[in-house]
Amino acid sequence: MYQFKLLKKDPTSEARLGKICTPHGEVNTPVFMPVATQGTVKSLVPETVRDLGAEMILSNTYHLYLRPGHDIIKEFGGLHKFMNWSSPILTDSGGFQVYSLGALRKITDEGVIFQSHIDGSRHFISPELAVEIQEALGSDIMMCLDECTPYPAGFEEAEKSLELTVNWARKCKNSKKNDHQALFGIIQGGIYPDLRKRAVEDISVNIGFDGYALGGLSVGEPKEDMLSITKLITPLLPEDKPRYLMGAGTPEDIVTCVSYGIDMFDCVIPTRCARNGLLFTNHEKVVIKHARYRNDNLPVDSTCDCYTCRNYSRAYLRHLYMAKEILAMILNTIHNIRYYMHLMERIRAAIGDGRYQVFKKEFLNSCQLSADNCQG
C-alpha cells in the first residue's frame, strides 16, 4: 500500500518533487506536516486543516500513549477515526518527547524508563513497544524509537548513542507486524559527519526502511551545524525513499533544506507562533499585539487567500488577541498554516519549473530584506 514516487529532480539543486502513496491517500512532497500532538492540530477542526492544504499531519506517540492511551484509540479503529482525520498521519516514536523529559528518564539497551509529565507515573518503552503503540494508532508512517543525541555531546557519547539507535532500529523493523504501515529509520550521529555517514550506512544499507529521517537536529546546535549536516548527509540517503528532517523549521530552514534534498518537514512553529500572536507573511512578520495595528483596516497579508485574511482586519485580530479570545488563536492558526501550505505549493512549483535555486535565492533575500526592515 505504501509507495514513494520520485517525480522530478531539480537541475539546479538537490531539490526533488515526489509523491508518497498511503492507505489514506497521496501526499505531494516536499510536504510540511502540521503538528497534532494530542490528536488535534491545536485550535482547528480537521476539515479546516485539510482545506488549508495539509495532506499529512504528525501526531505524537508519547502524548497519545499516556492520554487517552493507545488501547482506547485502537478500540476506536485507530487515530484517523478517533480524531476525524481521513488523510495520512505520521507518528513519531516518542523518543524525542522522552528525551525532552531530561532527568525524568533513564535509557538502557532495552528501552527507556520515564515518568509521565501528566501524573508522574512510571513507564517503560522499548523499540518493540514503540512500534506496537504506533500500530495500535494506525498511522500511515511510523518512526523507529531512537535516542536523540543531546547537544553538546562529545564524539564518544554521540557514537555510543548512535549505536543504541541503530540497535533499536533493527529491533523496530523486526517487530513490525503489518505491511500497510510504513516504518522510517532515523539517522543520528550528532554534529559529527563521520558518525552521520556511518548512521546512513547502518540504517539505510544494512537494515533498510521505507524512508529516512534526520534526527537530533534543531536541538540547540548552531544553525550552521544543522544546515551543514543536512547538506552533507541528505544526498547520501537512498534516492528512491523520502527524506524527512524532523522538527524543522522556519520558512527559511524549509526553503534551504529542500535545496539539499529534504522531502518532509514538521514543526510547531506555525501553530505555536499563531497562538502567541506572531503571523507569517510574504513581507514581514506581524506581531499582532503591537499598538500600530490598533486601527489598521488591512488584512494580515493582502496577498494571502486564507479565510482570516479574506474576512478580518489586523485591528480585529489585535482586539481578539488583547481580549484573550479563543477566536484569536483560531484565526491566527488558520493564517499561519495557510502561509506554510502556500509556501510548500510555491516550493513544489519552483521545482516543477526547474528553477529552485533561483526561487531559494529570491526567497532568502526577501526574508533578509524584511528582517532588515524590522530592525530599521
Place this chain on the structure above:
Amino acid sequence: MYQFKLLKKDPTSEARLGKICTPHGEVNTPVFMPVATQGTVKSLVPETVRDLGAEMILSNTYHLYLRPGHDIIKEFGGLHKFMNWSSPILTDSGGFQVYSLGALRKITDEGVIFQSHIDGSRHFISPELAVEIQEALGSDIMMCLDECTPYPAGFEEAEKSLELTVNWARKCKNSKKNDHQALFGIIQGGIYPDLRKRAVEDISVNIGFDGYALGGLSVGEPKEDMLSITKLITPLLPEDKPRYLMGAGTPEDIVTCVSYGIDMFDCVIPTRCARNGLLFTNHEKVVIKHARYRNDNLPVDSTCDCYTCRNYSRAYLRHLYMAKEILAMILNTIHNIRYYMHLMERIRAAIGDGRYQVFKKEFLNSCQLSADNCQG
C-alpha cells in the same frame, strides 16, 4: 427599517410567534441570542454561529467601549463589519456590566462613574452616551441605560432605582439620532409587582419604545420570584412589540417564560457551560470529563444533528477536555449552541401547531426525569 410582526398567538398559553425585521435581516421569535461579549461568540467563527441556526447575537457595550473602543469600531463601519457578522446584533447598554462591578462604580442622576476591570481607568457613562456608543457600534437593537436593581432591595430602594431608570430611559429616547436602529426600554422594579406595573406604565405608555425588556431578574432572587414576576408582567406589555427577558436562561426557564409571552432571550449558559465541559442533551446533561466516557463511542446526543455529534465520540471529546485542547471548547460550543437553537425551533413549531402548553409540560417533565436519573 425596524419592525415587529406578531404572527400567531398560542391558544393554550401566552406564547407568541413573531418576526423582528431589521436592516440586517429577519429574526424569528421566540429567539435565543448567543452572547458575543467582546465581538465574538467565544470559540466559534461567525459563519458557524449562523449555520447552527443563530439569527441574532448579543454584544456587550461595556466591553466594546473599553476595548477596542467604539470609536475604532465606528471607523470600521460598525460592529457587523468589524466582527464579520452580517445578521442582526443586539447590544446591551452596559448598565448590567457596570452594576456587576460592585464597589468599582458610583451611580448619580446623570449616569454612572466606574473603573475599568481591565486597567482601572475611570469612566463616566450617561444615558446619552450609552446611546451614542451603541449608535457607533451600529447594532440593530439598542438598549436603554438602566440601573439594575440589586437583590435583595427594600421597596423604597427599588422604587428610587426604578425612578432613575425611567428618567434615564426618557433621556435615551430623546438622544437617539437615527431610525434604522431600534431602542428598547427596560422594566425594572425588583420583585415588587406594584413597582413593576408602574414601570410598565412609565416605560411603555408614557415614553414608548420599539420593544421591552424585563431587567433586574436572574440576579440572585429565588427562581420562583423570577418566574412569578415574568408571568405577571409580560402580558401587561404592549402586544405589538417584542418582549425580552434579559440574561435568561436555562432551557427550562426559556420554555417556561415563552409560555408567559417572552419573545427574546440571551444567556451565557450554553457557551460558558460548553467551555466547562457541560453538554446539554434531550436526555441528560453530559459532564464530559467523567471517567464513564473514557471509552464511550457514542456521540454526545445520538438525536443531535450538529457537526460535533455527527463526527466525534464522547471518548474523543473527553480526551480533548482532559488534555485542555482548544478544540474541546470549539466542539462543545458547537453542540450547546445547536442544542439551544434546536430547542427554539421546537418551541416555535409547538406554538405554530397551537400546542405550546402540551410541549411545555412534556419538556419540563423530561427535564425532571433526567434530573431524577442523575440523582439515582
